[in-house]
Amino acid sequence: MAGDYETSTEYIQHHLQNLTFGKLPEGYERYDGEVLESATWTIAHGATEAADMGFMAIHVDTMFWSIFLGGLFLWIFKKVADNVTTGVPAGTQNFVEMIVDFIDDNVKSIFHHKNPWIAPLGLTVFVWIFLQNLMDLVPVDWIPWAASMIGIPYMKVVPSTDVNATAGMALGVFILILYYSIKQKGVGGFAAELAFQPLPKWALPFNLFLELVGLIAKPVSLALRLFGNMYAGEMVFIIISLLPFYLQWTLSVPWALFHILIITLQAFIFMILTVVYLAMAYDHH
């Protein structure tokens, strides 16, 4: 596969390029030398164009695969929920109940308050991230190659290797942290928690700095931990695929096996930390 590209660097860059749909400014000179007469929404060709689109751009592949996988998750679970039986469970229900029970146990052991949103949130986070990560085990060239056959130039199939996807979820969790902190302790209580500890009141600026860093670190670490792990894993798969095809299995098989552990573990960590952070938002310190 790597033979289709002039250099390995080009191959790697191509694989790390999202399918970006965004707005290029007026007078922008495109990859083929064309100069835009007015600001245009279009598909970016190459990393430079994607970067020049700035904030007004969207990763179509990330959105497509994450929504597709989220829909798959909800479709499977909804089908089970509609035909759920209290008798002897069979087939998919067994599997779904195993996951639900696993999430429920974890949430119950960490989160001791009454909130009917936490467990479903944990379930969504766990399964959605797991499915996103699972796309990493599809051989790196299959889907991009199939996409190029129907004229799609870029296709990054693992949404969790896109920092926007992981940061989007982390941002959601962060909003919930703020919401529940204020709901439980009041604006004053939450502010006091940020300002008046760990040191006494005279060290307010220091306390505020420390606590704010700690607060911001929660979503940032959530987003970057998942992104970093998956991005690195994807990168290793891409590099392995630079080997001659008859040698690739010697590395890709062990790495895929090891990666099964990573994708599950990362989904689990994201879920557990989400629940832990929300439990912390509830607790008074």
Added chain:
Amino acid sequence: MNINLTLFAQLISFAIFVWICRKHVWPPIIGAMEARQKEIADGLNAAERAQNDLQLAQNSAADKLREAKAEAAGIIEAANKRASQIVDEAKDQARVEGDRIKEAAQAEIDQEYNRAREDLRAKVATLAVTGAEKILQSSVDQGAHQQMLDKLAAEL
């Protein structure tokens, strides 16, 4: 890694997925699981209760059996006592009856004896007169000697 609109698009889809999961997926599944858990717990409780009932029934049956045995033993004992009592009574009766018969016989004997003695006594005078007549070769005037004869008979 460009940060762009994808971030917010992801945030929105995340929120929608969580909301759908909360409203339509989680409650029925966890509800069914909890219902099943309750069913199983109830079943186990019922089994335990049945086990207890069985134990109680077994105990009461054993008690009843023991009581019945004790009662039967009592009845047999009473019957034995009654039987020996009857035998004793019969013995006593027989002894009394025997005594009575013996007494009657004795009385009859006495009676016969007395009668015989009276007879003898009555005949003694005649015999004595006859004897004396033989000796004296003459008749004896019974009237003259009546006093002496009566005295003789009284001495017998």
